[in-house]
Amino acid sequence: MTPRRSFVRAGGEARRAALIEATLDLIAEGGPEAATVRAIALRAGVTPGLIRHYFQTKEDLVAAAHEALMTSLTETSAAALEGLPDDPLARLRGFVAASVSPPVTDPRAVSLWSAAMQMVARDAGMRAVHRATYLAFRDRLEALIAEALGALGREGEDAQSLAIAGNALLDGLWIEAGLLPDHFHPDDLKSIAIKSFEGLLQIRFARDQDAIR
Amino acid sequence: MTPRRSFVRAGGEARRAALIEATLDLIAEGGPEAATVRAIALRAGVTPGLIRHYFQTKEDLVAAAHEALMTSLTETSAAALEGLPDDPLARLRGFVAASVSPPVTDPRAVSLWSAAMQMVARDAGMRAVHRATYLAFRDRLEALIAEALGALGREGEDAQSLAIAGNALLDGLWIEAGLLPDHFHPDDLKSIAIKSFEGLLQIRFARDQDAIR
DNA sequence: GTCTGAATTATACGCTTGCATAATTACGCA
DNA sequence: TGCGTAATTATGCAAGCGTATAATTCAGAC
Structure with a gap:
């Protein structure tokens, strides 16, 4: 008679979080088919x-995991804006740079x-979540673009199309x-992104801001 | 005694193609997990x-299907260049427009x-195929960009970085x-793409070329 | 015509999957 | 200290998966 394995109770939220994290880890490592219940x-x-x-069903767990991932990405993105300077151009530059640098560029993500x-x-349902998160990011970018253009006295331009691009x-x-x-060196990626935004918006960032993370 | 179902022999290549097409249809409709052997x-x-x-194994079939898809996309993309005029800028413009128009923008694809x-x-193995097809497309774009810049007397610029962007x-x-x-009207998509390339490359396409598909 | 080999069907096996259900254990509360 | 309930484990099941193998049928060669 092998005794029943012992356990400790973790309470609701902690267990839920652990199950979600395990699900995301497995999907990241081996794709959805690797995330079996067992x-x-x-x-x-x-x-x-x-x-x-x-979770009533495995689909519920996967949906919850997806939502948790998206929320986390959004919060990370929001946090990236915190440390940026006040100058609109510098803010935009920092945001662009952060978007193509770790931890955003993470193979797992x-x-x-x-x-x-x-x-x-x-x-x-997934499409609704995607649309919401996509628009949230794009709107933030659009606001940064509008501020940058405004600082240059170019209020009238189509910030939305520029944000889409x-x-x-x-x-x-x-x-x-x-x-x-x-295939891509992190520094090259960053300089390509920044140069491309200069072209797209017909602007020029200051050259000496590489210290800003 | 239900008799054994009758059949006609389709010969090697036709059956292979039919199996590959069925695989792609199923993956497009219901994801990889829908493409069961049955x-x-x-x-x-x-x-x-x-x-x-x-096919020795199901993985072989899926790999063959992926290769067939990529080859088909590459050939479609190559065909789009055929009908374009000789003027380098017009060629680049037509290529960009085709890349964001049907049949390239197809939900199935x-x-x-x-x-x-x-x-x-x-x-x-999949990564190798992806790298090859990615570079094939990018190189074609780079060549078009280089020709367009050359026609404007700007040979020295970094066509590769511009092609990456x-x-x-x-x-x-x-x-x-x-x-x-x-969320995207086809015409908006096209004009955004073209305007963005004008910004990226600091060029200006002719305004009256919308007739070119 | 018939023979023969390849193309195709039929059947079955072992494994894994998600899920249901019953038995047990830990922990807060009186 | 004992009890009640929620949290957790254990077991089992039906369905679907990929694959192996044997039996059958077609179509062309002689």
């Missing part, structure tokens, strides 16, 4: 049946994002760098 | 066991691409349009 439970140090106690994109194409550029660089990490 | 066989009008006769990207992140921009627009089809 694998998730094993990584979370728990027994498979417990998942059913916190790109892997998770591409896994989520597949679901976005098929699931209406800038967002696409950052997305493209982010994805390509994540997929082919060896 | 579903593929059903859609191809065939019995599951036959797959093993043409984006769905398939995002499914493949997941495998790229994990499988070395331009490629990222096109990729980003392509992906976002594919994921949120209702």
Whole structure:
């Protein structure tokens, strides 16, 4: 008679968080098909049946994990704005640079994002989350662009179209760098992004701001 | 005694192609997990066991399907260059416009691409195929850019960095349009792409070329 | 015509998956 | 100190997965 394995109770939120983190880890490492109920439970140090106690179905768990990931990315992005200077151009420059530098450019993040994109194409709920987070990022970029142009006395220009283009550029660089990490030197990526924004917006950033992270 | 179902022999290549097409359809519609051996066989009008006769393993079939997709995309992209005029700037403009217009911007293509990207992140073979096709596209863009700059007497500039940025921009627009089809009007997408290239390269395309598809 | 080999179907096996359910354990509270 | 309840484990099941293998059928060669 092997005795029943001992355990400690972790309380609701902590267990939920652990299960979500385990799910994200597994998806990042081995794709959605690696995130089986048994694998998730094993990584979370728990027994498979417990998942059913916190999530009605596995899909619920995956959806919760996706939401947690997106929230975390949004918060990271928001935090990046905190340390930036007041000068509108410098703020925009810092934001662009941060968007193509670690920890944003993280293979794990790109892997998770591409896994989520597949679901976005098929699931209406996922598409709603994606649209919201996409627009949140783009709106923030648009605001920064509008401020920068305003500081140059160019209020009338179409900041939204510029934000769409800038967002696409950052997305493209982010994805390509994540997929082919060896092909892009971090510094090159940053200088390409900044130079491209100078071209897109017809502006010129100050040259001596590389100290700003 | 139900008699054994009758069949006609399709010969090697036709059956291979049919199986590959069925695989791509299923992945596009329901993601990789929908492309089971049984579903593929059903859609191809065939019995599951036959797959093993043409492909040693299911992974082989999926890899063959990915290669067929990429080859097809590359050939479509190459064909778009055929009908373009000789003027370097007009050629570049037409190529950019084609890259963000149907049939390139096709939800099915984006769905398939995002499914493949997941495998790229994990499988070395897939990564090799991706690198090759990515560079093939980028090199073509770089050549077009170099010609356009050359026609303006600006030979010395860094066409490769500009191609990286331009490629990222096109990729980003392509992906976002594919994921949120209702958010982008095709004409807006095209004008944003063209205007962005004017900014990136500091050039100005002729205004009266919208007739060129 | 019939023979023969390849193309195709049919069947079955072992494994993994998600999920349901019952038995047990830890912990707060009286 | 004992009890009650929520948290957790243990076990089992039905379905679907990829694959192996044997039986059958077609189509062309002689």
